Amino acid sequence: MAFEGLADRLQSTIKKMTGKGKVTEQDVKEMAREVRLALLEADVNFKVVKDFVKKIKERAVGAEVIDSLTPGQQVIKIVKEELTALMGGEQSKIAVSERPPTVIMMVGLQGAGKTTTSGKLANLLRKKHNRKPLLVACDVYRPAAIDQLETVGKQLGIPVFSQGTEANPVDIANEAIQHAKDEHLDYVIIDTAGRLHIDENLMNELTTIKNNVSPDEIFLVVDAMTGQDAVNVAETFDGVLDVSGVVLTKLDGDTRGGAALSIRAVTNKPIKFVGMGEKLDELEAFHPERMASRILGMGDVLTLIEKAQDNVDEKKAKELEEKMRSQTFTFDDFLEQMDQVKSMGPLDEILGMLPGASKMKGLKNVQIDEKQLVHVEAIIQSMTKKERKDPSLMNAGRKKRIAKGSGRPVSEVNRLLKQFEEMKKMMKQMSGMQSGKKGKRKKGMNLPFM
Amino acid sequence: MSFFKKLKDTFAQSKESEEISDKYKEGLSKTRASFSTKLNDLVARYRKVDEDFFEDLEEILISADVGVNTVMTLVEELEMEAKRQNIKDARDLKEVISEKLVAIYAGEDFGKQVPLNLQENDLSVILFVGVNGVGKTTSIGKLAYQLSQEGKKVLLVAGDTFRAGAIQQLSVWGERVGVDVIKQSEGSDPAAVMFDGIKAAKSRGADVLLCDTAGRLQNKVNLMNELTKVKRVIEREIPGAPHDVLLVLDATTGQNALIQAKTFAEATDVTGIVLTKLDGTAKGGIVLAIRKELNIPVKYVGLGEKMTDLEPFNPEAFVYGLFSDMLTEE
Ligand SMILES: Nc1nc2c(ncn2[C@@H]2O[C@H](COP(=O)(O)OP(=O)(O)OP(=O)(O)O)[C@@H](O)[C@H]2O)c(=O)[nH]1
Ligand SMILES: Nc1nc2c(ncn2[C@@H]2O[C@H](COP(=O)(O)OP(=O)(O)OP(=O)(O)O)[C@@H](O)[C@H]2O)c(=O)[nH]1
Ligand SMILES: [Mg+2]
Ligand SMILES: [Mg+2]
Numbered sequence: 188m189a190f191e192g193l194a195d196r197l198q199s200t201i202k203k204m205t206g207k208g209k210v211t212e213q214d215v216k217e218m219a220r221e222v223r224l225a226l227l228e229a230d231v232n233f234k235v236v237k238d239f240v241k242k243i244k245e246r247a248v249g250a251e252v253i254d255s256l257t258p259g260q261q262v263i264k265i266v267k268e269e270l271t272a273l274m275g276g277e278q279s280k281i282a283v284s285e286r287p288p289t290v291i292m293m294v295g296l297q298g299a300g301k302t303t304t305s306g307k308l309a310n311l312l313r314k315k316h317n318r319k320p321l322l323v324a325c326d327v328y329r330p331a332a333i334d335q336l337e338t339v340g341k342q343l344g345i346p347v348f349s350q351g352t353e354a355n356p357v358d359i360a361n362e363a364i365q366h367a368k369d370e371h372l373d374y375v376i377i378d379t380a381g382r383l384h385i386d387e388n389l390m391n392e393l394t395t396i397k398n399n400v401s402p403d404e405i406f407l408v409v410d411a412m413t414g415q416d417a418v419n420v421a422e423t424f425d426g427v428l429d430v431s432g433v434v435l436t437k438l439d440g441d442t443r444g445g446a447a448l449s450i451r452a453v454t455n456k457p458i459k460f461v462g463m464g465e466k467l468d469e470l471e472a473f474h475p476e477r478m479a480s481r482i483l484g485m486g487d488v489l490t491l492i493e494k495a496q497d498n499v500d501e502k503k504a505k506e507l508e509e510k511m512r513s514q515t516f517t518f519d520d521f522l523e524q525m526d527q528v529k530s531m532g533p534l535d536e537i538l539g540m541l542p543g544a545s546k547m548k549g550l551k552n553v554q555i556d557e558k559q560l561v562h563v564e565a566i567i568q569s570m571t572k573k574e575r576k577d578p579s580l581m582n583a584g585r586k587k588r589i590a591k592g593s594g595r596p597v598s599e600v601n602r603l604l605k606q607f608e609e610m611k612k613m614m615k616q617m618s619g620m621q622s623g624k625k626g627k628r629k630k631g632m633n634l635p636f637m
Numbered sequence: 638m639s640f641f642k643k644l645k646d647t648f649a650q651s652k653e654s655e656e657i658s659d660k661y662k663e664g665l666s667k668t669r670a671s672f673s674t675k676l677n678d679l680v681a682r683y684r685k686v687d688e689d690f691f692e693d694l695e696e697i698l699i700s701a702d703v704g705v706n707t708v709m710t711l712v713e714e715l716e717m718e719a720k721r722q723n724i725k726d727a728r729d730l731k732e733v734i735s736e737k738l739v740a741i742y743a744g745e746d747f748g749k750q751v752p753l754n755l756q757e758n759d760l761s762v763i764l765f766v767g768v769n770g771v772g773k774t775t776s777i778g779k780l781a782y783q784l785s786q787e788g789k790k791v792l793l794v795a796g797d798t799f800r801a802g803a804i805q806q807l808s809v810w811g812e813r814v815g816v817d818v819i820k821q822s823e824g825s826d827p828a829a830v831m832f833d834g835i836k837a838a839k840s841r842g843a844d845v846l847l848c849d850t851a852g853r854l855q856n857k858v859n860l861m862n863e864l865t866k867v868k869r870v871i872e873r874e875i876p877g878a879p880h881d882v883l884l885v886l887d888a889t890t891g892q893n894a895l896i897q898a899k900t901f902a903e904a905t906d907v908t909g910i911v912l913t914k915l916d917g918t919a920k921g922g923i924v925l926a927i928r929k930e931l932n933i934p935v936k937y938v939g940l941g942e943k944m945t946d947l948e949p950f951n952p953e954a955f956v957y958g959l960f961s962d963m964l965t966e967e
Binding site: 227229298306328332339383413439442446465 | 772891
């Protein structure tokens with residue numbers, strides 16, 4: 188049921204065109220329709236889509252596509268360019284006030300992720316910027332909202348200012364600022380209650396808080412899964428509060444996240460951060476071009492690379508590379524590499540980031556693949572040290588023993604041995620290719636069995 | 638005033654009133670009538686049945702988050718019908734549109750309300766599942782209130798042992814409603830907590846056990862497996878349980894809700910949906926696609942954060958709400 192990405196969508200239109208020699212206006216129209224559908228399926232607001240497609244059509248008809256030999260690619264390129272431009276540049280800076288404390292206010296709909304993101308921001312400020320933040324519990328409405336923030340504070344070892352549920356959020360905010368000054372804390376992060384943009388009373392409350400504490404940043408927190416309504420929400424919150432930036436949460440899910448585009452289009456405010464998980468260190472800078480790819484369903488290769496970089500030990504990677512080049516890669520190395528890939532997260536999540544992965548039939552059952560990994564491990568672990576180093580030792584007797592030890596059929600042992608040989612061959616080719624541009628290669632990209 | 642506000646007010650004014658529920662149950666023909674009246678206005682705005690007309694219709698539906706596929710199919714059918722009957726004047730297309738639109742919800746048995754699968758004189762277990770922040774815990778609080786009001790003995794179990802403050806949140810709801818909450822400390826095994834909950838429900842002779850679970854995104858295989866395990870514990874302890882698995886969906890969610898429904902249904906055999914946050918401006922139209930493709934009915938809608946803000950799903954009222962903007966635009 189995963190939705191088709193733009194590239195897939197354009198396939199059939201492109202097929203019809205190839206061989207015809209010339210792209211007609213009708214072709215462009217059809218392609219524009221596919222662009223429209225792809226964006227709608229990604230939850231981009233229909234009004235935003237309308238304007239956007241109009242622009243694409245103009246550029247496409249303006250010869251760029253018509254004259255191109257690869258019109259499909261050209262359309263995708265135009266769409267991606269326009270989309271990336273609309274997304275704005277990378278802006279993950281957080282304001283610093285000349286007179287501390289710097290005040291950050293978190294606002295948004297119910298359940299968007301304000302409290303969690305408050306914790307994540309505090310964590311980031313302390314860890315990356317060496318700041319001393321204070322978390323402020325201004326949600327006096329939601330049951331146990333204060334407990335939640337206090338628990339988050341405790342987990343992080345970051346102070347939380349709260350005055351119970353009887354106090355007025357405006358007073359709490361005011362007193363928190365004074366408290367931060369007294370304690371020489373340089374950032375104040377105000378967690379507010381979730382509210383509907385059409386709730387006038389509660390929106391007024393936010394205005395009053397804003398007028399009292401003059402925040403340096405007001406972050407609108409939006410769930411990445413939001414549908415068509417994202418424009419109404421963003422427009423109203425921004426209209427009332429003039430927010431300074433947006434945080435898009437729950438992007439670790441499999442939503443296309445077209446809301447990002449809608450929000451940009453109606454507010455023109457930067458998306459500064461994205462939430463990539465429930466844990467308090469899972470906040471990342473927003474990358475416009477990656478978001479563009481994601482909305483178009485073109486995979487998230489860059490995130491994948493970054494994940495690999497975070498998880499793969501550089502020294503080990505170098506050693507592996509050397510082994511690949513010198514053809515001394517063994518089953519032990521294979522096991523080690525498998526562990527590294529596994530440490531990047533569940534296999535299906537990793538595969539989900541590959542372009543087109545959702546369309547590949549074989550990848551639909553990645554859960555089984557995960558099981559296969561366990562089987563592979565079992566087989567290798569049933570080999571002797573010598574066998575792992577030198578698979579050429581293998582004979583029928585040894586294979587039988589390994590099969591028995593691992594509880595897998597001999598055919599599977601055979602298959603693994605064959606795959607291993609093929610992999611070694613492939614490595615040889617790859618390392619040959621890579622040695623050309625020395626030092627340029629990104630570490631962690633040697634994942635032969637993926 | 639939004640349609641749901643009106644609906645809400647109506648319900649609030651005369652909650653128990655037979656009159657109202659009868660009106661909604663039997664009122665299909667009446668809804669249809671007013672539907673066509675309103676549709677008159679729409680077609681009056683257009684003279685010609687042309688591309689613009691269909692595009693507008695498409696957009697009205699899409700803006701309500703009705704699944705893109707559902708909308709495209711519907712509009713294509715309409716276009717074909719218009720061609721076949723050689724309809725040029727929008728007014729002449731009115732009947733066809735009306736039929737098709739009504740068929741979205743009246744088709745098969747979509748028009749019927751699907752109640753909870755409560756056991757008579759025996760313990761009923763209801764498991765709540767869904768992605769993060771959709772309103773599982775709040776819906777449990779609301780349903781606990783409703784069932785208690787009906788004289789049922791309700792027990793809650795705090796199966797979200799992961800999120801900060803989740804156990805306290807459910808505990809506050811328990812206090813508010815006046816029902817007990819079975820819990821362990823944060824970080825403990827959710828399956829073990831469920832086990833405790835069932836044991837307590839049995840020994841205390843509870844009528845309904847409402848089980849909270851941690852929010853999880855459907856693409857996290859490990860977490861989905863954990864949920865399957867939780868369900869299995871319940872199945873093992875009480876044959877036939879859980880009697881309902883309610884997937885909580887946020888009406889603000891777009892197309893992803895369809896994938897959520899599919900994945901959660903695979904992991905836990907979802908029996909119904911609670912559609913929350915309909916008091917906002919989002920329409921939650923994606924449940925039409927979910928009903929069409931997966932045949933999962935909506936059982937309740939959430940209309941606010943208060944104890945009383947949960948209503949049984951009313952299909953006619955819901956579909957009417959999808960078009961409320963278009964219908965009141967004149
Ligand atoms: N997977 C994932 N979950 C997230 C992310 N951010 C927040 N969550 C989860 O979303 C749910 C809601 O988060 P909260 O921080 O409580 O949201 P909130 O906006 O403070 O909610 P209210 O105060 O009720 O309006 C919780 O289960 C969080 O763990 C994220 O980036 N990824
Ligand atoms: N306006 C409105 N808010 C709602 C509704 N239902 C829940 N909420 C709010 O949405 C937020 C999240 O609700 P929770 O019940 O904590 O959601 P959850 O699914 O249990 O969240 P996690 O356990 O973190 O995954 C809270 O602020 C609720 O008050 C509703 O029908 N309307
Ligand atoms: Mg909160
Ligand atoms: Mg909860």
